[in-house]
Amino acid sequence: MGVSGVSGVSGALRLYAAVAAGGFRRYATYRVATLAGAFTNTVFGFIVAYTYIALWDERPRLGGYDLSQAVTYVWISQALLMTCVLMGGGFEDELIERIRTGAIAVDLYRPADLQLWWLASDLGRAVFHLLGRGIVPLVCGALVFDLTLPASPLVWAAFLVAVTLGVVVSFAIRFLVALSAFWLLDGAGAAQVSWLAGSFFSGLLLPLNVFPGALGEVARALPWCSLLQIPADVLLGRLAGWELTGAYAFQACWALALLGAGRLVQTVATRRVVVQGG
Amino acid sequence: MSWGENDDADDDADARFIELDGLEKVFDVRRRAGLLRREKHQVRAVDGISFRVPRGEMVGYIGPNGAGKSTTIKMLTGILTPSGGRLRVAGIDPSRERTRLARRIGVVFGQRTTLWWDLPLIDSYRLMHRMYRVPDARFRANLDRCVELLDLAELLDVPVRQLSLGQRMRGDIAAALLHDPEVLYLDEPTIGLDVISKAKVREFLRDLNAERGTTVLLTTHDLTDIEQLCRRVMVIDHGRLLYDGAPAGLHEVGRSERTLVVDLERELAPIGLPGTRVVRVEGPRQWLAFPAAESAAPLVARIAADFPLVDLSVREPDIETVIAAMYAGRSTV
Numbered sequence A: 001m002g003v004s005g006v007s008g009v010s011g012a013l014r015l016y017a018a019v020a021a022g023g024f025r026r027y028a029t030y031r032v033a034t035l036a037g038a039f040t041n042t043v044f045g046f047i048v049a050y051t052y053i054a055l056w057d058e059r060p061r062l063g064g065y066d067l068s069q070a071v072t073y074v075w076i077s078q079a080l081l082m083t084c085v086l087m088g089g090g091f092e093d094e095l096i097e098r099i100r101t102g103a104i105a106v107d108l109y110r111p112a113d114l115q116l117w118w119l120a121s122d123l124g125r126a127v128f129h130l131l132g133r134g135i136v137p138l139v140c141g142a143l144v145f146d147l148t149l150p151a152s153p154l155v156w157a158a159f160l161v162a163v164t165l166g167v168v169v170s171f172a173i174r175f176l177v178a179l180s181a182f183w184l185l186d187g188a189g190a191a192q193v194s195w196l197a198g199s200f201f202s203g204l205l206l207p208l209n210v211f212p213g214a215l216g217e218v219a220r221a222l223p224w225c226s227l228l229q230i231p232a233d234v235l236l237g238r239l240a241g242w243e244l245t246g247a248y249a250f251q252a253c254w255a256l257a258l259l260g261a262g263r264l265v266q267t268v269a270t271r272r273v274v275v276q277g278g
Numbered sequence B: 001m002s003w004g005e006n007d008d009a010d011d012d013a014d015a016r017f018i019e020l021d022g023l024e025k026v027f028d029v030r031r032r033a034g035l036l037r038r039e040k041h042q043v044r045a046v047d048g049i050s051f052r053v054p055r056g057e058m059v060g061y062i063g064p065n066g067a068g069k070s071t072t073i074k075m076l077t078g079i080l081t082p083s084g085g086r087l088r089v090a091g092i093d094p095s096r097e098r099t100r101l102a103r104r105i106g107v108v109f110g111q112r113t114t115l116w117w118d119l120p121l122i123d124s125y126r127l128m129h130r131m132y133r134v135p136d137a138r139f140r141a142n143l144d145r146c147v148e149l150l151d152l153a154e155l156l157d158v159p160v161r162q163l164s165l166g167q168r169m170r171g172d173i174a175a176a177l178l179h180d181p182e183v184l185y186l187d188e189p190t191i192g193l194d195v196i197s198k199a200k201v202r203e204f205l206r207d208l209n210a211e212r213g214t215t216v217l218l219t220t221h222d223l224t225d226i227e228q229l230c231r232r233v234m235v236i237d238h239g240r241l242l243y244d245g246a247p248a249g250l251h252e253v254g255r256s257e258r259t260l261v262v263d264l265e266r267e268l269a270p271i272g273l274p275g276t277r278v279v280r281v282e283g284p285r286q287w288l289a290f291p292a293a294e295s296a297a298p299l300v301a302r303i304a305a306d307f308p309l310v311d312l313s314v315r316e317p318d319i320e321t322v323i324a325a326m327y328a329g330r331s332t333v
């Protein structure tokens, strides 16, 4: 019993590790697209950086960031744009399509868990996007601007932890969005709402710390805060010690709550497929 | 307990390896009727089907579009729960123990792939290896065997999206067999394939069944598949079993006809031979219908002897015609 339990867990780990590796490789096959994407991220980085510079000229220390920190925030957001899927467009389009065409029945038949499968695959993708779409813009930004980047490898490690949690939260949101396709005829609608919410509440347009009053309070309490705002503040050294622990806890709570909701919806959706044939 | 009893129990379990007893599936369908009103009605996709398939048999499950073939397969795999009746595969109730059963069966859905679209074929196989926890040596042996027999060596490093339909189908069949399933379900495995791919797939299935004793149940609406592969065929229509027996018997029950397409050197009057009727004439080409249960050989010999023959081919009746003939045969008998 104990032995089979352990071998069961290690068997599952090997399966989902293979799925994650596949998730990485399938994006890695599109080299030209990756190069073009990294180029686009860099161009946008420059445009937004100069916009921020103009804005911070008018309002120095906006949101508590000095100019260098604000520009660094821009390049972090370009580096995490794809990694944390701030604007949507990851696995969820594919999952929605599989639900719409009924191909989801094939997935359910596999001896593997749907949510863990897609999570593993999305983590693999995120690692690829961090390397393929994250590093280039950040390096380009650092070459041209005077960025506030930490020297300590510990801060970089803390940043990676926050990014990982951010990816899981992002996944959990998009998984729920995709599952809505079981009930909504047009899953694209939900994807668009999530895209809009993501680009605003993640802090992609402006850091959430800049939003005044109640709007800021709400934005900083929503799950999308985990995607960019928290990782960026970690890298900028604004979160350390207990504050860092608190930020991780915030991300982890949202991750668990949303994954749990996803699991519940998945159970209901599976029952529906199994009874009504999709 | 004596050994004899034990053997009997095994024999019995093998005889009813797949067992359906009055199986039913009713779908609730909501249709828009007007702006807001919705009409509810029921589709009886599978309407009381019973049969047994012993271990090691290869059976055809044939019927026109919408007959209920895919619905039956889905219930056999456990991804659809029956609305009524009883179903056991290897003693397991599929919808209750889907995952446990999944390790013992293989499924190929003709129109949907289980392969990873963007990745080389071999990556999907590695995933199967992990998913079904196949011991390494077993996996290698099974993969090598499938690669050889299904001619996949050149394709292993090709992304699935670049494969032709026939190549993909072969790839899918291999994927379903890497964990040594005891039974293989194929839902329209030859649909859309060219003649050569069809022949390859059929040959592979015949070997699999003969050499490994894998139980095979395949659905199709192509009668040629059945005639070349199965000693037993079941015909379903509107969710009911119309026929269960040898493929040759199909034509006797139904009195359906095959067609001889004859190309002559020139336009001639319709060829009037006893036991045939000319159904169509188009210039030098004539279509002769004859009873499907009879051999075409004597007919061909006669035509070749008496007429200026250029070319000739025999067409099997399509499943719709066979079924129509079955209904007609029943009402007159």
Ligand SMILES: Nc1ncnc2c1ncn2[C@@H]1O[C@H](COP(=O)(O)OP(=O)(O)O)[C@@H](O)[C@H]1O
Pocket: A276, A277, A278, B027, B028, B029, B043, B044, B045, B063, B064, B065, B066, B067, B068, B069, B070, B071, B072
């Ligand atoms: N999920 C579903 N919901 C409603 N009706 C369905 C569903 N799946 C199949 N049907 C209906 O059940 C009947 C049998 O379908 P199917 O088993 O796919 O037939 P076949 O595979 O023989 O072509 C058809 O009338 C089809 O429209």
Ligand SMILES: [Mg+2]
Pocket: B069, B070, B071, B187, B188
């Ligand atoms: Mg079908």
